[in-house]
Amino acid sequence: MTRLRVQFIPSSYTEDQGFLSLGHREPSSRSHRAVVSSHDRQWHVKVTFKGELLSQLTLTRPFSLPQGSAGKPTNSKGEGLRRRLDLKSLISCIDFGRLTLLQDTVTEIELTIAANKDSQRLEVLPLSMRPELAATSYNEVAHLLRYSIREDSSRVIYPLYVRDSSPVREIWADDIQKKEDISGAVYRVQLSNAAAGQEYIFKAIDRPFYHPTDTAVIQQELRNLKDLFRVPNIVRLAGIVISTNPYQTQKSCKDGLVVLRGLLLEYHPGGTLEEALKIxxxxxxxIIWATQVAAALHQLHRRGITHMDLKPSNIVVDSQGNAVLIDVSGIGGTTYEWKSPEIRQEINPFSLPFRNRKWNDIWAFGQLVAKMATSSGTDSMNEIVRATTKDDPTSRIDLSTVTTMLKKYSQEQQLGGSILHY
Incomplete structure (x- = not known):
């Protein structure tokens, strides 16, 4: 059988850092991702070595330990690099053609040393004894290596995309041209077939330190944005980013599954409220921005949605100077200082009843108004701040009342009332 090619995925090496606090000499787990391919097929794999290699080397041949590896934990830059390069060399010598790799997903190949009867029952790892293996720490235990195979539970999950009657257009991931990395999974982008200068925000499922819940957050935000599509002062969904399954095994398959890769949102160049507060x-x-945010938040609540992370950085300013609410999944995360006091000790605030989550949003809105009032040098909205941030959440006023009060303040200001004098 033709030997399969191995291409390592950049920056995908990871290792368990818990050994430092435990006083061990090395991590108990280390992994590297790669793509293994033939001329017409490819498999995504994650190879994980479980166990402490240096401890096993001590038993088999003590004098073969790398210099400086005995005694205290070895986490110098050089030691970490050596562990990564050694694992890559080992992976390069695996005969993947003799393994049953999983189709259209990520196969995790877990390696262990046959040190007991349980591990001895596992399959012997098929290796090509090549020169690069001889120079690694694995050379002494290569004959003891065993493997097991399963689907990688830490893989990025790209959900199947199902078309519906939504008016939102579909954008193929290949048409996305990244211009700026804003926060790891959020990019300012252009489309290859769009008008010159038109920019968008792309929120990707794949991200650094990905967790499977990140996929659920994007899916929920997509549902919310569809429901809120024509609501003013809430970020508009500009497109749904899709592609064929990135883990697709058959290279030339034209009818592969289409999956969700992320969301394309309108880009607003006016910066965030957080930046405006500093100026x-x-x-x-x-008053205008407070009114707009209150109205947007009220529309969320009318649809049974809560924001749960209302704060200045989650409000942006559009080209006409209007406030626009962003990050409306309702389950994406919270910020401690922007959580109401009664839910700060909750382990999972998203599981609270709707009314409790709504009270949290109202409290956060009151804090937001207080920040804006301080920035503007006005005390005209102190009544709103007091009424929305009461200790007893059941006594906080609702957002429809807030909107009525803000409209009154705006009218007074336009008539030359005291609010104008600052």
Missing amino acids: GIPPQTC
């Missing part, structure tokens, strides 16, 4: 907000603008 200073005119009193009239303060």
